[in-house]
Amino acid sequence: MDCPHCHSTEFSLLQQRTNLGYHRFRCKICRRTYNERTATPFNFVEVPTDIIFEVLFVRVRYKLSYRDVAEFYLLRGFQFSHETVRDWEEHFLPYFTEHIREKRRGKIGQVWFVDETYVKVSGRWCYLYRGIDQDGNLVDVRLSDKRDMAGTKAFFEMAREISGESPEQVFTDGLKSYPRAIDEELGKEVEHQVIGCQGNPVEQSHRGQKDRYYPTLGFGALESAQRFCQAFDEINNFLRPRRQMREFVSLSEQRDRFFHGVEALHNIFNATQLKAYRRKMMFHLEY
Template identity: 50%
Template sequence: MLNRFQLPTDVVFLIVLWRLRMKLSLRDLAEILLLRGLVFSHEAIRDWEAKLALLLTDALRQRRKGKAGRSWYVDETYIKVAGQWQYLYRAIDRDGNLVDIYLSETRDQEAAEALFRSAVAVTGTTPDKVTTDKHASYPPALDEVFCDDLEHRTSKY
């Protein structure tokens, strides 16, 4: 059985990227590698993922710098994360590209402001137009982060 020291780092990154990007299970990925002559347990892949996922996340965020459009659509949904219900805020641009996400325990102005600040920091882009649902926390958050320099539209869809 091979261990992680016998593989180049870029191959390990590629394996973790496959897991995250293609939503493969740990056991499916171990089976795919076995078909290619590499014998790894799913526990080894899980260890690699734990160590490298943050590095991959940072690298992917750097690639988004300056590539977001000027028209953003922002929404939030309620999801269960590690057994606790949380709000997942998401901003996408007109072309459907991810601008940024933010996880919060509350659905309030502070969380919306944190999303907008993070999105600007990650992309280096300030939007001209933002479309949100009709939640009351968005207008004051937009005014606080962007002043009155943008068009705010609402849509329940």
């Protein structure tokens, strides 16, 4: 592992490890010691990186509050407060979510179903724009404090960026801002059709977000709400057992796909740590 202090590639592995079990190194040029987490976002966290991944995963995936998560890991011998869980979610979850998004960049279908639902933030209702493709996979999700032209255009701008190209068709519920936003952000050649709530499959996909959102009794700020809602949809889409809508998947196959998916998420989380370290290295090399 290159030295994070002088960026030298000449180092020696020390026999002694850190208290958390990470390898320690000594640079042969500057003679300074460092470990596997030095210069990474997890450097001063007093629990293993694997536990941080599990905490963020169970916080987003299951109906647990900050206090529930802290209490659960107390049984496993890891003592930290609910504010620590909140802090990890604020600092590490956006990086994790962004790397999951990168895995599906350019892999979205050509037919989009788009709709908006309600989320309470700081005591008032905000609008969560969500879209799925013809196979039921996530297109994108964005929270807006208003259901207006600016919010609709911002959603389609994000969706087109992650998709890499405009779709062939977009189905919506007939909100007045959709036709103009589709023409300006996706292109006039995109076909726009209006369908009722019962015929729009994205209406059913709102249920997962709603079931996870209701136990929180609302969010305190728009930024934290957007961070959580986006992470929830990205992780659940990544772990989705069906590759097409209405596909039958046996329980044993669902469990196999779940375990493989969680293992892949763990690898992505570890890659997040390494990429953050490499970005910092490149920054120092440039300046």
